[in-house]
Structures are given as C-alpha cells and as structure tokens.
Amino acid sequence: QQPVQSPQAVILREGEDAVINCSSSKALYSVHWYRQKHGEAPVFLMILLKGGEQKGHDKISASFNEKKQQSSLYLTASQLSYSGTYFCGTYGAGSQGNLIFGKGTKLSVKP
C-alpha cells in the first residue's frame, strides 16, 4: 500500500518553514525519509521506528504518530540546498527490506 504524501509541491522563500506529511491506510511500523535532487539518487535523511519518536538534525526534523499512521517532516528556516523532491517510504506487508515510496513532494526554495 503506497503511502500518501502531501502536499505534492511547495514553493518557499529562504528562511521559511515547511511541513511534509506522509500517511498510510495500513499500520506503519517505520517511516523513512529521503531527499532526491534532480538527476541524483535519493539520499537518506532519517528513519523513525516507533510511535511518538521524533528525530532531527540541522533544521530538518520528523515525527511519527503510530496511532494516526502518519509521519511529518519539518523543514525549518529553509535553505536553498533544501530544494529537491522528498519521499517517504514504508515497508510493505511481507517486505524483505524493500521500501514502498510515496509519490514525493517537490520542494523549491527561492532566494
């Protein structure tokens, strides 16, 4: 079951904040966040493994609400380097380690 991401696209000015949401109709046991810049492979940001967990580094953080079956990625005081497409990924039923990715959220940070 593919997780649902929202919004599909965001345009920000440098210094503004953004929130990207990822939700699933199935039980979530972990949520993975990746950022992909144009023409490059996805790059790992963080994993959240249990309900209530919050993580962050630099000005990018995430939370995981297991009961609501959703996760949110928070980008604070955005920088130009934050531009890219953000994907959340979850393990599907019977997964052997492969991730099922959402459709992505395209983030554009303007000067």
Next chain:
Amino acid sequence: SAVISQKPSRDICQRGTSLTIQCQVDSQVTMMFWYRQQPGQSLTLIATANQGSEATYESGFVIDKFPISRPNLTFSTLTVSNMSPEDSSIYLCSVVTPNTEAFFGQGTRLTVV
C-alpha cells in the same frame, strides 16, 4: 553504511536492444533491490535479488523483460531486454543495512530511441 557503485550512469539505446546494468556493493548483503523511477515519478520496485536463488519480481515486471543475476553477496546485474521508448527511466539498485537504512546506487539514466 554501504557504498554502491552502479554503472553505467547513463546510456542511450536503440529500441529492440538490451542493456545490462551492474551494481557493486562494498560489503556483503543478503538482498539487493532494483527500482525503476520514471520521469517525474516515485520509485517502483522491480524485483528483489537474493544470492543463490531466483529473483522475486513485483507485479507488472517479468523475468523475460528484466532478467537479474546475483552471483555473489556483493554484486548484481539487471538487464532491460528488447527495449522500447517506454523503458526510458532511471534504474536504481538498493541495499538495506541491519539498522534498516536503505542505500542507493547513483542510478542509471536510460533513454531508448
């Protein structure tokens, strides 16, 4: 962590031909995954490659079109056979480490003309 070397990084191929993509990992991993990313789309799993057994294909992907080899625990290949323009995509290999972090190769950007 894991470092994955994937090649070629890009290729332009004639329809009807085949291309083999190679993926080399710097450590032994049980499973390797092959994804396809069509332009502007998300990543879709093609198959899971286990060493010593046949690959497991996802719905919509078949072995005749995407044969996979996994001769050892650090290497895998994906072949895109009898290519058509619809096969133009980015193909990525991936591995998952024990802490469940997924690493990706640099991707192969395939254009079929």
